[in-house]
Amino acid sequence: MSAVAAAAVRRPRRPGRRKITNRALLYLALVFYLAIAIFPLYWMFMAAFKEDVDLIDPGVSPFWFKRPLSLAHFDVLFRQTDFLRWYSNTYLIAAAVLVITLVVCIPGAYALARLHMPGGEHFAIGLFLTYLVPPTLLFLPLSQIVSGGLAMGNNKWALVLVYPTFTVPFCLWLMMGFFKRVPVEIEEAALVDGCNRFQAVLRVVLPVSVPGILTTAIFAFTLAMQDFVYALTFTSSSSQQPLNVGIPDSLIRGDIYFWGELMAAALLAGLPVAILYNFFLDYFVEGITGGALKN
């Protein structure tokens, strides 16, 4: 009798206990992953906000502050370097790239998604494949084209010209997916109501696609801020450089590393990009895994 009762009691409890250990393991794994992902950033924060003495004092635990937080590194960054210039360069370049990308992609993506074109699908995939051509394969000939034929050596506008080579293929692909999801019926309804095709697109399809277009725009924007190779090749003076090359070029002088300033700059420059990127990560994944192909 009691044995039966015990069994009856034990049965529901066992999964309960297992659930608790599972939960514990889960959070252990989470802590492990978070530690790997965040530690370098934590370390950058420490260096950015510590006083220089604190950074190299062996008697101080490197993991926390001994002396109070200091903004000295940020002060140096803003007053004694071209940090703001690199910042404005980066955002200016990214904005210009965004505009070019949208101008090129909106009509192209609409056509590939909606109009009957023989071989359109293969076309789209062919364009997307150029996204897989890494900058490394092109930076040598492009450096010749940019500094030779175009006479744009050490000029940030060269980057504006070149970055769409990787934003256009991917954004075209992403936007195609968005246009495919707009119901054909609403476009047809507009046609029935007396619009021509162009008006239908302008007044009905584009307004409905605004979220998709915005997503693509943010994508192009952040992608342009991720590049290193082209920026390194095409810009050499501080006034033309974006953040990714301006920061190390100016704050590493020979063997001298201005660690505190470097970390402060990297955080100020990197975190906004990371936050923006995070917003459209799902679309990015979907674009890569071919989600855009399916209707």
Place this chain on the structure above:
Amino acid sequence: MKEASIGVRPAVAGSTRRRVKWMEPLTGYLLTLPAIVYILLLVGYPFLLSLYFSINRVFIGGEYRGFAGINNYTSLLDNPVFQKAFWNTLGFTFGSEIAKAVLGIGLAFLLLQPLFGKKIVRAFLMLPFTLPFALSLLGWQWMFDPEFSVINYLFGHQLHILHQPYPDWLGDPFWSWLAILVVNIWRGFPFAGVIILAGLTSIPRELLDAARVDGAGFFRTWHYVITPIIAPVLFIGLIYDVTFTLGDLTAVYRLTQGGPGYSTETLPMQAWQVGIIGGNLGLGSAITLFLFPLLFIGVIIFLRMLYRREAI
């Protein structure tokens, strides 16, 4: 034209239909034209130029010293630095992909679970991938500092896993190789995680339930149910990541410049040194073009997967 308004209907309908038939593709091609022109001018043309450079003796500043034929390529095959760079490139890519896959699978399963504040947790976990690599590498450079390396402090001074003398991370051939591998893994594992997650969430719930009802354990379910379904997605993600790891200059440029000696030299790094620093565009282009066959295989697999996925 006038008849149209009066009403010779069938004929007009026929002619508009015929007009629309070629109008639509034409408009389509015209609308796609800007994208195509852009890509042809700034990807296609440079690529051809790179091929041209690689079979000529061309130097920065437009200096031309004659046709080289395959000499640039053959001289590379005998070049020990190139050999080192070639195998390092493959080694970094292969090694980091395996580690990213393992870490990525764990991360994907973690993100499948109900977690408190999941969106924020995920944003933090994605930081290595979402931060510009060139900037996060500055942090790693500081972590690998020969004197104040926090890695040595943590694993040596505090956990006693590393022993004196502590590794000179970026100054020693073995440790610098490991350092490059580590930063590549760190940067790529969140991406592997979300790609695998995308695959996992595309599996119909009923299939997993059916497998459980049939008594399949975790490994059987993984092998017979999950893997076949997520394989295409995985492959596409893998190819994408491989092409980027193969062509990555950032990590090596920032951390070691290929050193010490040539122990962490990669093809992109050597192309940079030969082509930009040395000014030898012909030889530099030949180096980058050795990446192409590797990329090409990837692209073929990528294409097959895409088309097959579409067929399903």
